Structures are given as C-alpha cells and as structure tokens.
Amino acid sequence: MSTPSPAPSRSPEINAGPPSPHLVQIRDLVYRVAGIFQPDNKLRLLEDRCGRRMQVLGVATVREYYECLTIKPIRQAEMIALLNEITIGETCFFRNQPQLDALRNVVLTRILDARAKLPLRHLRIWSAGCSTGEEPYTLSMMFLEEMSGKLKGWTFEILATDLNERSVAHAKHGSYGDYSTRNLTPYFRQKYFTARPDGLQVNAEVKARVSFNRVNLLDDARVAFMKGVDLILCCNVLIYFDVLSKQRVIQHFYNNLLTHGYLFLGHSESLYGVSEDFRLVHLPSATAYIKAEKRQITQQVKI
C-alpha cells in the first residue's frame, strides 16, 4: 500500500541533526554549576557560544571542550568565560517583557495589597547587579506609568548596585546607543528620553527615582544596609558565584526583603539546590521567588 509522501517540513535545528550528547552534557553542567538553563531550542545558540570559546582555546571537538570545563585546570575560569558568552548582549531596556508584565500585572498588585497594612505608602526596589543601568531605568519608567493607576498616592525608589565602577558611571550618565534601546517602543522613547549626539539620554524624571552605587554583593557590611525592600531583581549575576557565595547573597536577599517581598532572577535562571529560604512561584510566562515561611521549622529540625 502506498502512503502519501508530502515533503516534511522541518525547523532549521532538525536539519542539522540531533545535538551532540556532549553539548547536552555542557548544558546540564552549566545548569548544575551556574543555575542557568538552555532549553532544547537554544542548544544551537549554546553550541555557537561554545564554538567561540573552542576557537580561542584551539579545541577541536565539543567533547574536548567539555573536558576543559570539567577536568582541565582552567575549568573554573573557562566556565566564567562561557557564561560571559551565554549572557553577552543581554543588557537592554525592557529585556524580559514577560517578566515585566508579570511584575506589573500580578506582583505589584500583591505587594500593594500586602503593604496596605503598613502605614508608609512607599516602595523600595533593588536592582542588584544593574550593569549599565538599563534594568533600573526600565523599572523606573514602568512604575512612573503606574503613578496615575495602581501607584496613585504612592512613592517609590530604586536602589541600583553593581560591582563594576565603570558600569555604574555609565548608568549614572544615562546615555544609550541603538543596541540598548532596541526594545523601546516609540511611546517610551518619546516620553522618557531625549535624543543627543551620543545616543538617547534618559530624562531627569526617570533618573530621579534611581540611585546608583558600587556594591559588592559579597560585602556583608554594605549589603546589610539595603533593608526593607519590597522587590529584588538580580538577573544573570548569581550564575558567576560558587554555591557558598550564592548562599551568602541569597541570605542577604532574604534578610533585606520584607515578608511579602519578591525576588526575580534572569531568564531561565534557577535557585534549585541552592536555597530553601525561597519558594518558586509561577506567574504568567515568568517565574519568581517569594520568602518561604518555614525557616523557623527547618532550623528547629536541624537542632
């Protein structure tokens, strides 16, 4: 019996054949070590990023490169180099729209409901690892948009910190080129920026809500001052830390967040296996972490 034989349509990834098992091993290793996951549809991208590093190292196969990440003496430095490749070019305004939508449509409402019991109508947001400032300025614009809506009668401030002094200086200056501003809609571009010869300049109204500081997240004394925060965004920062350092930073986040506080990580970034202080929650097309309430019980069990 003959069967119909339409020309089967395939996506480009399939034409290139199955991913190398070593590439899948690298994906799993990166998730285990850094907590950032590359789904199957991003494996070609990961392969490309590995390819760049393989070229630098003069390594011929993915299998050999996997060894560079696992058994060679350079493994720790190489993992950081690969993570840099994975997250390269990630910084821009409105980088993760589903996360921002979830924050504005679901989380903000929940935070305001919880805060309604407190006398002060003021929100504190911390952008931890703010790089050159696109994230805190995005939040500032988004919250300003809500000043006549959900945030009517409220004030807010955004604390933005980064380890890199040059990034902080860039952020304070607030001038951005085409790449950073590629996701800006004409509405936001017109309302919150001024065109200058060196790029788009963030308006004073947006800047006034953000304070930038150079802070090392592992500097216990400095971080301890970031108290009473409603929301922390820490995207693609923890991935560079080892488990112990991650746990230290997470502990600070836990202590600094108010009871109803939220922690947002980067796209496909997870705290699995790192901390039980936070509980994963699902929002529309995004995930976040909230403070778990069983800390006391856990400690008692340990005793």
Next chain:
Amino acid sequence: MSQASEVLVRKLEGLEKMPTIPVVLAPLLRYLDQPMEHVEIQQVVDLISQDKSLAAQCLHMANSPLFGRWQTVDSLRSAVLALGLQRMRDIAVSCSVLTLLPKDAGHVDPIVFWEHSLGCALVCRQFARKINFPDPGKAYLAGLLHDIGIIAHLWILPLEFAATLELAQSQHIPLHEAELITLGVTHCETGRIVAERWHLSPDLTTVLGCHHFLDRAASHRDLVALVSLSDLLCRMSGLGYGYPEERQVSFTEEPGVALLIKECPTLEAFDWARFTFELEAYMEEVHRIVNLLYRPQ
C-alpha cells in the same frame, strides 16, 4: 446544579452537532491495545492510510523533534519503524483530535485549543517520565483528550462559548471559572458526557470530568493529578487558551502534588524551575507543527 444548567446539560447530551470519534481512531486504539507480539506494522500503516489527510498529517508530525525524530521519514511505514508503535499511536490520536475541531467557530480561533491539548499531552508524557509515573503513554492520551469538553462547547454553544472566552480574557481568569459564570457548567462536565458517549476507558473519562476538580475524582486520582498539574503548567507558561491568567501559582502547594507524591516519591524534590524552562522548546515546536498541520501553505 441550577435549572438553567440542567437544561444546558440536556442540550449537551444530544451533542448532535459534534462529530463522533474519528473513524480511524477507534479501530486503531483497539488494534494497538492487544499484546505487541500480535501487532503487525503493515496493519497499522493500512489503518492510518485509510484517511489520506490524516496520514499526511501523521507524517508531518513524525518528522517533528517533539516525537524524538531527527532523520527525515518519508513514508508511514518508515515512520512506524523509526518511532515505534506507541509514538505512532500518539501521533495518530493527536491528528485525529485535530479533525474534531469546527472549521468556523465565530470569533474564537479553535486551533488554540488543539495547540493547548497537544502541548499538554507532551508535557504530561515528559512529566510522567521524569517522576517515574507508571504509564507515560496513558498520560499522553489523557493530556491530549482532557479538554474535549471545550471542543464540544465550540460545536454546541458557539455564541455562549465566545462570550465565556471573552469574559475569561477580560478578567484574566481560568476558563472553567468563566464557564461556571456564563454557562453554569464547565468543560469538565461536558467532557465527561463526551467520554461516556465515546465509550472511553474509565481512567480517561475521570480525567476529562475532574481535571479542574481533583476532589471529585473517586478513582484514578494520580492520573487526574498529573494531567491537572501539566495543564496548569502549560497555562502558566503561555501554552494556554491564548490569554494570560493573571495569577500566582506555587506548584509545591498544589493539591495535585500532595496526591501524586504518594505514587511518585521523586516528585518531592522535583525541579519545577528546570522543567518550566524546558517547556520553552516545546512551545516553539508545538506552535510550528500546529500551524503546519492546520494552516498548510
């Protein structure tokens, strides 16, 4: 149940407008239910080939990475040989369900519901494998068919259902909650009626009837819980009914998890974050394959 709801249920019991179970599907399921040593590949190929359009759709699907295929297969026979009988059954059932969709459902795009069902079936199968659920094949079928009640609504109550969807979209609430407001019944009740009419197995009937109301399931609660969780995960990950449900879900606190842990203890330390990130690849491919099958160029 209110008087209006009773009237509605009577209307649903007629179900005259809705197509019956696809012609190929019932004999195929019966044939593949017998012991594997008695199954002949050519017989399966012949059964599917009775419906040329179904056969062509199966072939497209067989070439998708959703079914683990990386080399092109260009005939049904090579697809069955390469993928195995169970995957071929999954593919055939999936394509059969597509034939159930009404071509015109007014302002509602019916393909969204098939996209959700296919996505849910794949998530059910993968979730089942990850937590060592005894029958991933059954999980796939249950995921695929769980929302048949919605398809029945599209056939029988197109205007009322369009209003329901509009309410759910504007309020960003789950569809079954909107159905309760506008119709007085949900697609679970309707799904149960369809399942009984089609003589589906008791476990599938329970899934169709209880996936939003776990406490109503008197048996097969683990399968119902698995489908319910997969369904919720799909809806929270953008593979729902075409609109975001603006709410927050903590999977570890979902009643389905507590229920399923008894059967699948690995669920206790389950990495929900990673599983959610993995879905990104599913969504892209489900969207591609659905458009390919439903809107061929």
